[in-house]
Amino acid sequence: SAVISQKPSRDICQRGTSLTIQCQVDSQVTMMFWYRQQPGQSLTLIATANQGSEATYESGFVIDKFPISRPNLTFSTLTVSNMSPEDSSIYLCSVAGTSGRPYNEQFFGPGTRLTVL
């Protein structure tokens, strides 16, 4: 299956600042998603990253807070803007539509552990 990497793997940030997380795949994929996993909790979908157009956000998540880019079929970024301690979480990208796999199987990147002080 596709190899998915995320940068940074972890970061500690000051409140009020922004952090951009990168997700890179080693092959073209149809779909890319961003999830949040708060400590000890389940995964919540933030948005679907659409190539060449605005991301599709889930209820409770807005573009001003979580701007997303997807310039091509192998790369996406998620920015966490104007951070507060409540944004401390693990952020995961996932991909679907990888070559040789059923189109709806999703595979996750290693995650970015964010701590906001």
Place this chain on the structure above:
Amino acid sequence: GENVEQHPSTLSVQEGDSAVIKCTYSDSASNYFPWYKQELGKRPQLIIDIRSNVGEKKDQRIAVTLNKTAKHFSLHITETQPEDSAVYFCAASDANAGNMLTFGGGTRLMVKP
């Protein structure tokens, strides 16, 4: 939107016993049901999935069953081993509506040697 409930939240079994985790979903349009295993500090890993045209699927010691009428699906692990200890998540999606996964709350499985 879709709502997925997962039970139990924690499950402790003796090595060699079976473990069963159950999930219910609300959206009758959902047609794809994957299960993920997440070890501490690691990413969720897809371990098995089932589609709505199938009632049961098995892969070695793990199996998943689906009851579309009742809108519930279950994960069965037989002959559990200590390395099965992890958090397991069920999920549901409507593959015709963007493939977004809605996850259950997770089950922490502990296999005691």
